[in-house]
Amino acid sequence: MNSKPCILVTGGTGFIGSHTAVALLQAGFETVIIDNLSNSYHEVIDRIDTITGTRPAFHRVDMRDDQSLNEIFSLHQFDAVIHFAALKAVSDSVDQPLLYYHNNLVSLLNLINACMQHKTDKLVFSSSCTVYGQPEQLPVTENTPVQKPHSPYGNTKKISEEILRDCSAASLLNVISLRYFNPCGAHDTGLIGEFPIGKPNNLMPVITQTAAGIIPQFEIFGNNYNTPDGSCIRDYIHISDLADAHVKALERLIRKQNDSCFEVFNVGTGTGISVLEMVNAFERLTGIKLKHTISGRRAGDIEQIWADTSKAENVLGWKAKLTLDDMILTAWKWQQQLTQKTVYTK
Ligand code: NAD
C-alpha cells in the first residue's frame, strides 16, 4: 500500500460520507470529497477540518454530469472510491421515481465509466438492508434472498448492486457493497451529524426534534405487530461504527484481500431494538418525556429486521463497538447544538 492512498468520497458532505471522511483522514488516507450539496452543506468541510486537523479537497460536482466528474478524475489519481452520493428519501422516491432512478443510477454509471477511464478499480458501495424486504428468517445473513423492493429508492439500491456485480464479473472493478441497517447518532464532538432537510422521516431525528420542541408530537407507527411489545424492530447502528466499517472495507480492497471481485457485508450491531424501547431509552437518558401518539402502521414498513454480523466480524474484522446509549446521546448532543445556533448556510 502507498503511504497515503488517495480516496474519492462521493456524497462526502452528507451524513454518512462526512463521518467516513473523518475516519479516513484519521486512518491516514488522503481524502477528496465531491458532492452537489443537494442534501448537505459546504460548512461540513470546515467541520471535518476542525475534527481531524486536515482539510479534505472538495469539489462541488453533480455526478450526473459525466464531463465534470471526469475532470475530477484527471485532477487526482484515486486508489479507490467510496460511493455515497444518492437521493435517499423513501417517500419522495415514490412521488418522483424518475428523479431517483436518474440521480442514483446515472451517477453510478458515470462513476463506473470514470473509474474505467482512469484505471481506478476499487469501489465501496452504500447499500441498504432494504434489499432484504421482510425476511422469513432472522437475523439476516448476506445469503438471505433479496426481495422485490418496496420503493423506487430501494430499487435503485438493488439495481445498483446488480450493475456493480456485472461490472465486477467482467473484471472491471473490485467492489464491496455494505448493506447498512439503521444508521443513527452523530460524531461525539457534536460537530457533524444528520441534517434532514425538511420534515424528517427516520425515527432518531423525529425523536430528537420532538425533544427539542420542533415537532409538537410524533406518531409511533403501529403497536400491534407480532413483536414482544407490538412495535417494529430495527438494528440501529452508530454512525461512527458505520464509518469505521468503510475504512475496513477499503483496506481490504487496497490490500487485495477480497475473496471475490464482488463482496457483500451486513453492517449492523446484530441486536434488534423496538420503537418503544428506543423511546424509553431516550427518555431515561435525557430525562425528557417525548410527546407521542400511537397511530396506524406506516405503508411499506416491515415488521422486524436485524443483522447477522458474523461475516463482517470474521472476514472484514469489523464489529460495532458503540451502544444504543451512545447513539442516543450523540444524536441528542447534535440536535441541541443545531437548535442553539444557526449552522450550515448554503
Ligand atoms: P445524505 O443525503 O446525507 O448524503 C448523500 C450526499 O449525496 C448528499 O450530501 C447529497 O448532496 C449528495 N448527492 C446526492 N446526489 C448527488 C449527485 N447527483 N451528485 C453529487 N452529490 C450528490 O445521505 P446519507 O444518509 O449520508 O446516505 C449516504 C448513502 O448511504 C446513500 O447512498 C444512501 O442511500 C445510503 N444509505 C443511507 C441510509 C441511512 O439511513 N442514512 C441507509 C442505507 C443506505
Ligand code: UD1
Ligand atoms: C427507512 C426506509 C429504508 C431506509 C432507511 C434508512 C421505509 C419504509 N424504509 O427504514 O428504505 O433504508 O429508512 O434511511 O421508509 N417510526 C415511527 N415513527 C416515526 C418514524 C419512524 O414509529 O415518526 C418507526 C418506523 O415505523 C420503523 C422505525 O421507527 O419501525 C424506524 O423507522 P425509520 O427510521 O424510518 O427507518 P426504516 O423504516 O427502518
